[in-house]
Amino acid sequence: MQQSSTGTPPMDSGYYAACAGFAAQAQALDLVAHNLANLGTAGFRGQQPTFRSLMAGGGWVSSNPLNAAVNDFSVIGGSRLDYSSGALTGTGSPLDLAIAGSGFFAVQTPDGVAYTRNGSFHLTPTGQLMTPDGNAVLGEQGPINLPNGSVAVSSDGTVSVDGAVAAKLMLTEFAPNVNLSPTGNALYAAPDGTALAAATSSVRQGMLEGSNVSAVESVVQLIRLQRNAEMMQRALSLFDSTLNTTATQDLPHV
Amino acid sequence: MIRALYTAASGMMAQETNLDNVANNLANSSTAGFRRRRVQFEDLVYQNLIMPGAAASQQTTVVAGLQVGLGTRTAASEVIQLQGDFSQTGNPLDLTIQGQGFFQVLLPDGETAYTRDGSFHLDGQGNLVTQDGNPVQPSITIPAGATSVTVASDGTVSVTQAGQTAAQQVGSLQLALFNNPGGLNSTGSNLFLATTASGDPVVGTPGGSEGLGSIVQGMLEQSNVSVVDEFVQMIVAQRSYEANSRVVSAADQMLQDINTLGR
Numbered sequence: 001m002q003q004s005s006t007g008t009p010p011m012d013s014g015y016y017a018a019c020a021g022f023a024a025q026a027q028a029l030d031l032v033a034h035n036l037a038n039l040g041t042a043g044f045r046g047q048q049p050t051f052r053s054l055m056a057g058g059g060w061v062s063s064n065p066l067n068a069a070v071n072d073f074s075v076i077g078g079s080r081l082d083y084s085s086g087a088l089t090g091t092g093s094p095l096d097l098a099i100a101g102s103g104f105f106a107v108q109t110p111d112g113v114a115y116t117r118n119g120s121f122h123l124t125p126t127g128q129l130m131t132p133d134g135n136a137v138l139g140e141q142g143p144i145n146l147p148n149g150s151v152a153v154s155s156d157g158t159v160s161v162d163g164a165v166a167a168k169l170m171l172t173e174f175a176p177n178v179n180l181s182p183t184g185n186a187l188y189a190a191p192d193g194t195a196l197a198a199a200t201s202s203v204r205q206g207m208l209e210g211s212n213v214s215a216v217e218s219v220v221q222l223i224r225l226q227r228n229a230e231m232m233q234r235a236l237s238l239f240d241s242t243l244n245t246t247a248t249q250d251l252p253h254v
Numbered sequence: 255m256i257r258a259l260y261t262a263a264s265g266m267m268a269q270e271t272n273l274d275n276v277a278n279n280l281a282n283s284s285t286a287g288f289r290r291r292r293v294q295f296e297d298l299v300y301q302n303l304i305m306p307g308a309a310a311s312q313q314t315t316v317v318a319g320l321q322v323g324l325g326t327r328t329a330a331s332e333v334i335q336l337q338g339d340f341s342q343t344g345n346p347l348d349l350t351i352q353g354q355g356f357f358q359v360l361l362p363d364g365e366t367a368y369t370r371d372g373s374f375h376l377d378g379q380g381n382l383v384t385q386d387g388n389p390v391q392p393s394i395t396i397p398a399g400a401t402s403v404t405v406a407s408d409g410t411v412s413v414t415q416a417g418q419t420a421a422q423q424v425g426s427l428q429l430a431l432f433n434n435p436g437g438l439n440s441t442g443s444n445l446f447l448a449t450t451a452s453g454d455p456v457v458g459t460p461g462g463s464e465g466l467g468s469i470v471q472g473m474l475e476q477s478n479v480s481v482v483d484e485f486v487q488m489i490v491a492q493r494s495y496e497a498n499s500r501v502v503s504a505a506d507q508m509l510q511d512i513n514t515l516g517r
Contacts, residue, residue, distance in 0.1 A: 026258075026508060027303075027322070033258035033501045034297070034323035037265025039494040040272060041295040041326055050318070078304055078318040091292075092336050120294060120332070123434045125453020132294050132330050148433065148456065149465055179306055179318050185296040185329070215497045226504045233511035240515065 015239040020073035022232040024051060025225045027076045032222050035213045043118030043186045044211035045081050046218075052077035081180055081188075086117075086212035088204060094151045095121045095129075098209040099171065103201025106138040106170040107131055107187060113138065114187040115172060115180065115195070117209050129159075129167075133185050139167040155202035171198035257301075257322065262501035264325030268295050269495040271328045276488045279479045287371030287444050288477035289333045290484075296329040333446075335435040338370075338478035340470070346403045347374045347382070348474045353467010355429030355460065358391040359384055359445060366391060368430055368455070371444040373474055382411075386443050394425040407468040409460040429466040430455035 028049040035046040051074050088098045097119030099105070104115035114135070121137055122130050129137040129144040136143040139159070149162035157169035172195040174180065180188040275293045282288040306319030340350050349372035351357070356368035367388070374390060377383045382394040396403055400413035409427035414420075432438065437451030448455060461468040 022512075027320075029501070029505060029508065030257045030261065030322045033261035033265075033498075033505070034325060036494070036497045036501050037261050037268070037325040038295065038297050038323070039265070039497065040268060040293075040490070041297050044295075044297055047321070047323065076320060078306075078316055078320045079322065080318050091334070093334060122332075122436050125433050125450070127433055132332070133296065148431070181306060181319065181321060182297065182300050182323065184299045184323075215493060219497055219500055222500060222504050226507055229508045230511055233515060236515055 014235065015243075017073050018232045018235040018239065020075055022229055022236070024074050024076045025229040025232065029222070029225050029229075031079055032218055032225065036215070036218050036222075039211050039213055039215055041118075041186055041211050042120055042208050043086070043116055044213065045083065045117070045180075045182065045188070046211070046213040047079040047182070048082055050077045050080055051075070081182065082212060084212050086210040088207045088209050090207050092206050093120075094153075094205060095123065096206055096208045097121060097153055097169075098204045098207040099201050100204055101173075101198070101201030103171045103173045103198040104188065106172055106195070108136040108138055108143060109187065111183075112189075113195075114183060114189055116185075116187050118186040119203075120208055131185075135187075138170045140170050141167065144169070153203055153205040155204070157198075157203045169203065171201050171203070172196060173198045173201060256505075257324065258501060258505040261323070261325035262498045262505065264298065264327060265498035266495055266502075268326045268328050269491045269498065271331075272491040273488065273495075275331055276484050276491060280481065280484050280488075283477050283479040283481055283484070285371075285444065285477050286373055286474050287338070287369055288479065289335060289370065289440075289446075290477070290479045291331040291440075292334050293328055294330045294332060295326050297326055298324040300324070332436045333438055333440065334478065336478050338476040340473045341476055342472060343474050344472050345373075346405070346471060347376070348372060348472055349374060349405055349427075350470045350473040350475045351429060351460070351467045352470055353429075353460075353465060354435065355431050355466035356435075356446065356455070358428065358430050358455075358457070359388045360391050360393075361388055361445075365447065367441065367445040367447055368432075368438065369444050369446065370475055372469075384444075390427070392425065392428060394427065396424060405469055405471040407461050407470070409469050427460065427469060428457050429460050429469075430457050431464055431466050432456075 031047050031049045038044040053074055104117055107114050107116050120132055124130055127146045144167040146166050147161050152160050157171050158165055159167045174194055178194040180190050183189050272293050275291055279290045300321040300323045302321050304316055304320035308316045310316045359367045359369055361367050374382050376396055380396045382390045394411050396413055399416050401416050402414045404412050411425050412421040412423045432452045432455055434452050437449055438446035439449045441447055456464055458464050458466050460466055
């Protein structure tokens with residue numbers, strides 16, 4: 001890492017550390033709010049904030065330990081998708097599919113192939129398998145068209161109608177180091193060439209996966225964020241009153 | 255932080271819709287042939303505050319990025335086409351479909367509607383009509399003086415006239431089947447209308463190979479609402495609403511903290 005020995009080190013003031021801390025908690029609140037708003041979204045994957053200290057990436061050389069301590073701001077570094085599974089609930093509908101395991105259904109969107117865990121599928125009038133927002137569900141041979149009849153989906157994703165095999169769902173898994181990015185509508189985009197054929201996932205017919213957001217955990221997180229923000233606010237008030245005292249009482253006597 | 259306020263509000267609105275739907279399902283838990291609906295939610299768009307793969311320093315890149323979602327929306331309320339329970343009534347004009355088909359009903363405006371409610375009646379001319387008086391299609395007329403009406407599983411309607419022993423065929427019911435019954439338009443009075451989403455119906459003789467189902471006489475199909483499931487859904491909706499309102503108060507409190515700074 002390049003050391004910036006010529007640059008001016010940041011000002012010695014905890015005021016900015018508390019300010020940055022407050023802003024980070026506020027941004028984290030946005031993430032938790034989004035998670036809680038999607039408690040009812042089928043196949044939704046929650047996001048967790050990750051905090052990092054600013055100094056660690058900044059390359060500043062601190063003049064003394066105190067300087068390092070007060071200038072090591074906590075900022076929000078990113079959001080991480082939680083890949084744990086949501087609860088499966090039985091619905092009885094033959095076109096409601098859930099995945100046991102870490103796999104995803106592949107969906108053709110106008111912007112390319114996206115991946116989803118929301119298996120609440122429908123048939124179009126022409127018999128094509130669709131997601132609720134009208135994107136085609138992909139099979140191993142492209143979009144899936146089904147004839148009339150009773151649909152059965154086996155655990156490996158083979159779709160049969162009245163006992164005759166009609167298609168096989170494209171189930172994909174991702175290596176643990178691949179980061180999916182959410183695009184809304186419970187769809188997730190993956191970097192090109194990272195989708196692998198599912199090895200351990202299986203399909204459950206007549207079930208839907210709920211959101212993987214835990215209401216209890218999120219509310220606890222919410223309380224923690226709120227209290228952390230309050231602490232920062234207290235710190236800011238203290239700095240403010242100290243500055244005030246210095247400016248109004250001490251400085252005139254110099 | 256203002257984002258969090260609106261995000262939580264979107265969650266609260268979604269759960270309100272959820273509760274509205276539960277209320278309608280529960281209110282119709284004893285409506286014959288009623289099909290419950292299920293509300294589906296979707297997450298809204300994301301704001302990319304830090305792009306994944308952006309430079310974190312000169313040598314490293316951000317691995318996950320910071321994408322903040324903006325809440326949820328109610329995407330659809332899908333008609334759940336699961337069969338309801340059958341109850342025996344003994345009434346010869348109570349018909350049930352054992353399968354996925356629908357009865358066809360002619361509306362006063364000439365449009366054809368579809369229903370699972372098979373509690374039929376006769377009007378003054380002996381026509382087979384629904385509870386609201388709309389004639390069943392194809393029309394069936396029971397002649398005056400008929401002593402018994404029999405509906406076979408393939409939809410053939412036959413009557414026995416007074417003083418005769420041989421049954422006489424007076425017509426035959428046909429059923430309609432949709433590729434996507436979840437896309438039907440509910441119009442109330444237990445009726446559905448076809449939409450471009452549901453597609454045009456396949457009309458055929460009951461008991462055939464299309465999966466229309468066969469007709470059972472003297473039985474009625476009840477609502478497919480499961481009261482237990484709806485109660486569970488109601489609790490989920492209420493608790494989610496609470497959790498979202500908790501976010502609103504947390505965001506409010508944090509804004510208040512900011513406002514009290516420097517006082």
